[in-house]
Amino acid sequence: MSFARLASDIAACRLCAARFAATATAHAPRPVLWARPGARILVAGQAPGMKVHKSGKPFTDPSGDRLRDWMGVDAATFYDRDRIAILPMAFCFPGYDARGSDLPPPPDCARTWRQTLLAHLPRIELTLLVGGHAMAWHLGGKASVTARVAGWRDHAPAVFPLPHPSWRNTAWLKRNPWFEAELLPVLRARVKEVLDR
């Protein structure tokens, strides 16, 4: 199957329609897929939030601003699909839970699409695992996000586990200053190295 056909099939996917219809927002699936086969960096995120559900473009929110800062890239580079693929663990906004937080990505999405999609991205040299769901799928096993990020040297330079760049993690960043002081300079250098190649 060609990449274009696969992307078209995902864009038409309605597997979670009933699940999303049962949430408070009662929204329909809107898969947000951002990739082309030549990409060299993979951003493996969680799932689109409501802003991205509306814009149809990944990380068009404050989380995206923070992630771009962590990577040391501007928006034009970040959204260059020939260089950076952005594939969350679910391609659609999952809805809100009772406390108003985003629901976790429905596992059916990765189960249905992820392996096949990654097989169409043979040039990936650097993978950013953004949040616990991406870490669990890509790394396997069980560990806290903090433990996985603290162990980043075990996976670099091919893979970097990162906390989600959401404002909800601002306190986490303050509690873990080594993240900005030690991990981010190495990550930025690695991103530049891969993009410059």
Ligand code: SF4
């Ligand atoms: S989240 Fe994934 S599996 Fe569910 S409807 Fe969207 S594209 Fe399909």
